[in-house]
Amino acid sequence: MVTIRPLELLAPAKNREFGIAAVNHGADAVYIGAAGFSARAAAGNEVGEIEKLAAYAHFYRAKIYIALNTILFDHELDDVQKLIRQLWDAGADALIIQDLGILELDLPPIPLFASTQLDNRSVSRVRFLESAGFERVILAREMSLKAIEDIRQNTTVDLEAFVHGALCAGYSGCCYFSAAIGKRSANRGECGQPCRLPWTLSNGSGHVLEKDRFLLSLKDMNRSDYLHDLVLTGITSFKIEGRLKDIAYVKNITAYYRKKLDAVMTGSSGYRAASSGTTKLFFKPDPLKTFNRGETDYFLLGRKGDIHSPDTPKSMGEQIGCVDHMDLRYFTLKAGHDLYNGDGLCFMDRSGKLRGFLVNRTDQDKIFPAGYPDLKKSGLFPGAVMYRNHDHHFQKKLSTNSSERKIALDLTFFETQKGFILQGVDEDGNTAKTVIEMEKIEAKDEGGALTTLKKQLGRMGDSRFYLRRFSASSKPYFILTKELNRIRRECLETLTQKRQADYSRKSAKPRPDIEQVPEKYLDFTANVSNQKAVEFYQKRGVKIIDPAFELNRPGLGTVVMTLRHCVLKAQGQCRRDVKTRLEMWQDPLFLENKTGRFLLLFDCSICEMRIRIV
Incomplete structure (x- = not known):
C-alpha cells in the first residue's frame, strides 16, 4: 500500500485579516502570534481574533499554529499557562515555542513545535528535542540539503x-547583538535589527576598509526552485517568513508557492496537499513584485554566490533596465518598459545612496518622474540601473478580490416514492441530504426541464463550494425554480455546518520518558530565563546552568552573534581562497558605528564568523 504524504504550505499572518488572505491564496496552515509572547512583538493577537481565524481555516482543513516563541520570565509563567489553555479552547492546532520551561507547565493536549529560535541545526539537537516531546522541529535556515537529509535519516x-x-x-536564538547595543532582545521578540544598520569595517591600525555599508544585511531567501529537493530530504512543511510584511506580500508569496508546491505534487506520486479545497487566482504571482531585497537559496546547496545586500537593507524590487538618456524632466531606458503612473522606482546614485521617485506619467519611451522639475537634481545619471519597487497595477489587483478557495462538491438528484432527494458529498466525504415531498408532474419539455434542473442546482453563488460533478437519476419532472433553489441552499448550509462541526484536531502524543543529556553545564546561550526551564534541564542531568543574557548580561569578550555569513568572503578575502593575505586584511578586524565597536573573529575550519564585545 502506497503511503500518501501530506505536504504543508505554511504562511505568516500579522492578524486575522492576513490569516484569512493566506488561506484564500492557498495556505495549508497559518502561523500567527498571540498577544505578549511572540518573537514578533508587534504582531500579537487577542484570543478572540485567533478563534475566528481558526474557524475560518478549519473549514478548509487548514491549521492554525500559534507563535509563542520567546523566552519567558518567572512572573510571566502563570499568564502564559492560562493563555495556552485559552488558545487550545479557541481552536489552535499547535504551539511554536522557544522556552523549554513551557514543557514543565500544566498544559492542555496541544502539540508542541520547536521554534527555529532553539537553534536546530544538528542531528543531536533535533534528537534531543524529539526526546523532549516535540512533534515538529523547525530547522535553522542555514542548513544544507545534505545536513537536512542527515537529520531526517537519524x-x-x-x-x-x-x-x-x-x-x-546570525543563527536564530543565538543572537544577542540587539540586546547588547540597545537592550532590545531578539529572544524576547524585540530585535532592533542591528544587521540592517550601516557599519564601518576597519583593521587594528584604524585603516577603513569599508565605510558606512550594510555589511551584515542579507538578501531574502527564495528556495522556490528547490521544493522537490526539500521534499526528497524529508521536509513536509514549507514555511514563508513575514509576519510583519504587508497583506500584498502575504497574498503574492503564498499564491506563488501554492503553484510551485502543486507542481511538485503533480509531477510526483505519493504526495497531497495538507488541506482541502482548490484555489483560483485572479493575478499572476511574482515574488519580485512585493517586498524583495534580492534572492538567495542561502547555503541550501553550500556556500555560493553573494548572499548579502551591502548597498541597502530596503526592498529594491525588480530590475527594469538602465538609464539611456536624460532630459530636464524625463528619462528613457535602454530597453522597453511597462511602467505606468504611480509606479515606484529606485536606483543607487553615484555615491552609492539609494534614491527613488514615483512615475508621474509616461509618453511612449519617455518616463516623467513626480517631484523633479530638474532631473539633474535627482541624483539620476545615464547608466544608472533602475528598479521598480512598487508596481501600482499589481498592487491594485491585490487590493481587490485576488483569489477564491472552494471545496469540491458532487451533487446527485434522485427520485423517491414521495418526491425527490438532493444529496451532496464534498471532497472530504461529508454528506448532506435535502428532501422535497411533492406531487410529481411530468415535464412537457424534458430537455428544458433537465437543463433547468442542472442550472438551478449547480448554482453555488457565494458559497465556499464549487460543483465538481452533477448526476440525476430521475426522469425530468416539472419542479418550481424556487423549490430547486431552496433544496440547494439547504444542502449547502447543512454541508457548511457539518464541515465546521466535524473538524478534528490532533491532540499531543504522550511524551517520551525523560532522557539524560551528556552536558552538565550550560552557559547563557541556553537562554534559560525562568525556574521552570531550570527544572527542565535539571531533570535531564544538567548540574550548572547560567542565566540567560537578558537576566545577567555578560561583559567584555562576549560573543553576541555567530554567523555563516562572512565579511571576508563578501569582500573577496576568504582565507580559504586567498593564498597571500594583504596586510590591511590581517587580524584584528572591527565593525563600528554609533552603537559601538565590535571585534570580528573567524573560524575558517567551519566557515563561521563571530562578533564579540570589546
Whole structure:
C-alpha cells in the first residue's frame, strides 16, 4: 500500500485579516502570534481574533499554529499557562515555542513545535528535542540539503524548513547583538535589527576598509526552485517568513508557492496537499513584485554566490533596465518598459545612496518622474540601473478580490416514492441530504426541464463550494425554480455546518520518558530565563546552568552573534581562497558605528564568523 504524504504550505499572518488572505491564496496552515509572547512583538493577537481565524481555516482543513516563541520570565509563567489553555479552547492546532520551561507547565493536549529560535541545526539537537516531546522541529535556515537529509535519516520527528523571506544574519536564538547595543532582545521578540544598520569595517591600525555599508544585511531567501529537493530530504512543511510584511506580500508569496508546491505534487506520486479545497487566482504571482531585497537559496546547496545586500537593507524590487538618456524632466531606458503612473522606482546614485521617485506619467519611451522639475537634481545619471519597487497595477489587483478557495462538491438528484432527494458529498466525504415531498408532474419539455434542473442546482453563488460533478437519476419532472433553489441552499448550509462541526484536531502524543543529556553545564546561550526551564534541564542531568543574557548580561569578550555569513568572503578575502593575505586584511578586524565597536573573529575550519564585545 502506497503511503500518501501530506505536504504543508505554511504562511505568516500579522492578524486575522492576513490569516484569512493566506488561506484564500492557498495556505495549508497559518502561523500567527498571540498577544505578549511572540518573537514578533508587534504582531500579537487577542484570543478572540485567533478563534475566528481558526474557524475560518478549519473549514478548509487548514491549521492554525500559534507563535509563542520567546523566552519567558518567572512572573510571566502563570499568564502564559492560562493563555495556552485559552488558545487550545479557541481552536489552535499547535504551539511554536522557544522556552523549554513551557514543557514543565500544566498544559492542555496541544502539540508542541520547536521554534527555529532553539537553534536546530544538528542531528543531536533535533534528537534531543524529539526526546523532549516535540512533534515538529523547525530547522535553522542555514542548513544544507545534505545536513537536512542527515537529520531526517537519524530522527522521526516532523521537519519544517523556511523557503522564503527575510534572513537573520546570525543563527536564530543565538543572537544577542540587539540586546547588547540597545537592550532590545531578539529572544524576547524585540530585535532592533542591528544587521540592517550601516557599519564601518576597519583593521587594528584604524585603516577603513569599508565605510558606512550594510555589511551584515542579507538578501531574502527564495528556495522556490528547490521544493522537490526539500521534499526528497524529508521536509513536509514549507514555511514563508513575514509576519510583519504587508497583506500584498502575504497574498503574492503564498499564491506563488501554492503553484510551485502543486507542481511538485503533480509531477510526483505519493504526495497531497495538507488541506482541502482548490484555489483560483485572479493575478499572476511574482515574488519580485512585493517586498524583495534580492534572492538567495542561502547555503541550501553550500556556500555560493553573494548572499548579502551591502548597498541597502530596503526592498529594491525588480530590475527594469538602465538609464539611456536624460532630459530636464524625463528619462528613457535602454530597453522597453511597462511602467505606468504611480509606479515606484529606485536606483543607487553615484555615491552609492539609494534614491527613488514615483512615475508621474509616461509618453511612449519617455518616463516623467513626480517631484523633479530638474532631473539633474535627482541624483539620476545615464547608466544608472533602475528598479521598480512598487508596481501600482499589481498592487491594485491585490487590493481587490485576488483569489477564491472552494471545496469540491458532487451533487446527485434522485427520485423517491414521495418526491425527490438532493444529496451532496464534498471532497472530504461529508454528506448532506435535502428532501422535497411533492406531487410529481411530468415535464412537457424534458430537455428544458433537465437543463433547468442542472442550472438551478449547480448554482453555488457565494458559497465556499464549487460543483465538481452533477448526476440525476430521475426522469425530468416539472419542479418550481424556487423549490430547486431552496433544496440547494439547504444542502449547502447543512454541508457548511457539518464541515465546521466535524473538524478534528490532533491532540499531543504522550511524551517520551525523560532522557539524560551528556552536558552538565550550560552557559547563557541556553537562554534559560525562568525556574521552570531550570527544572527542565535539571531533570535531564544538567548540574550548572547560567542565566540567560537578558537576566545577567555578560561583559567584555562576549560573543553576541555567530554567523555563516562572512565579511571576508563578501569582500573577496576568504582565507580559504586567498593564498597571500594583504596586510590591511590581517587580524584584528572591527565593525563600528554609533552603537559601538565590535571585534570580528573567524573560524575558517567551519566557515563561521563571530562578533564579540570589546
